[in-house]
Amino acid sequence: VQLRNALQLALDKGELEVFYQPIYDTKTREIVALESLVRWREDGEFISPAEFIPIAENTGQIIPLGEQVLELVLRDIYQHPVLQQLQIGVNVSAQQLQRYDFASLIQARLAHHQINASNLTLELTEGVFVGEGKATVASLQALQDLGCSVAIDDFGTGFSSLSYLNRLPADVIKIDRAFTAGLNEDPELQAVVRGIIELCDYLGKTVVVEGVETAEQCEIFSQLGVQRLQGFYFARPMPLADVLKLLNS
Numbered sequence: 319v320q321l322r323n324a325l326q327l328a329l330d331k332g333e334l335e336v337f338y339q340p341i342y343d344t345k346t347r348e349i350v351a352l353e354s355l356v357r358w359r360e361d362g363e364f365i366s367p368a369e370f371i372p373i374a375e376n377t378g379q380i381i382p383l384g385e386q387v388l389e390l391v392l393r394d395i396y397q398h399p400v401l402q403q404l405q406i407g408v409n410v411s412a413q414q415l416q417r418y419d420f421a422s423l424i425q426a427r428l429a430h431h432q433i434n435a436s437n438l439t440l441e442l443t444e445g446v447f448v449g450e451g452k453a454t455v456a457s458l459q460a461l462q463d464l465g466c467s468v469a470i471d472d473f474g475t476g477f478s479s480l481s482y483l484n485r486l487p488a489d490v491i492k493i494d495r496a497f498t499a500g501l502n503e504d505p506e507l508q509a510v511v512r513g514i515i516e517l518c519d520y521l522g523k524t525v526v527v528e529g530v531e532t533a534e535q536c537e538i539f540s541q542l543g544v545q546r547l548q549g550f551y552f553a554r555p556m557p558l559a560d561v562l563k564l565l566n567s
């Protein structure tokens with residue numbers, strides 16, 4: 319209850335911030351995308367989203383939270399033309415798709431900030447497809463029709479079977495960092511990852527690998543033909559000012 323009330327105060331006062339984590343092209347090693355990640359500072363200390371996002375999902379606070387994050391991100395894109403050349407990812411919870419016409423909200427906010435839909439990637443976890451599968455597929459399709467990209471986040475941790483990949487309205491598949499961490503020692507895991515990558519190639523979907531922490535992992539994924547890499551090896555989530563420095567250097 320305490321965290322929930324504190325979060326409500328932060329929402330009311332507009333105190334949430336966003337950090338950005340760069341995503342790199344495997345071949346050129348240039349930044350091609352950013353993932354926005356919400357940050358909440360209480361008395362100077364960061365509270366982890368892993369802690370407060372589940373609470374926000376339970377209380378319904380995820381709706382205003384999601385809207386505030388979207389506004390912060392769109393404002394950053396509007397103010398910094400260099401960001402208009404990248405794909406900017408925003409994490410979206412299942413509830414945001416289920417509560418209202420999410421694609422219409424996105425369309426209105428993009429228009430308000432004069433931002434191209436192609437600038438925005440909505441990241442959803444596989445969990446969104448459980449339950450109201452058909453409605454979810456329709457919402458994602460509507461986002462794609464607007465011109466946004468849709469990414470399936472944490473891929474491989476949920477209910478995915480490879481056979482359902484082709485039925486998802488998704489442009490980008492983000493392979494979960496659990497795969498990255500276990501890859502060296504585990505030939506079976508390597509085979510699964512190879513299978514995901516081959517199928518994505520065939521289906522024309524872009525693959526991002528998350529949680530890349532070492533040069534060795536980088537090498538393995540390069541050889542497997544992954545297009546994009548994200549992780550502490552390259553860059554941590556950071557304030558916008560630091561991203562802008564990276565982009566200008």
Ligand code: G
Nearest residue numbers: 354355356366367368371387409410411555
């Ligand atoms: O930033 P960090 O790695 O601590 O994020 C932890 C979790 O919180 C991740 O699963 C991430 O997807 C989620 N998360 C971060 N920012 C947002 C956000 O703006 N909205 C939603 N729904 N989830 C977020």
Ligand code: G
Nearest residue numbers: 355409471472529530531548549550551555
């Ligand atoms: O679930 P989602 O993919 O949105 O989670 C993003 C989270 O992953 C962020 O909290 C971010 O801090 C974290 N993250 C990003 N790169 C790495 C990494 O290389 N290693 C680890 N352990 N976590 C990472």
Ligand code: MN
Nearest residue numbers: 353409441471
């Ligand atoms: Mn994500």
Ligand code: NA
Nearest residue numbers: 471472494528
């Ligand atoms: Na993830």
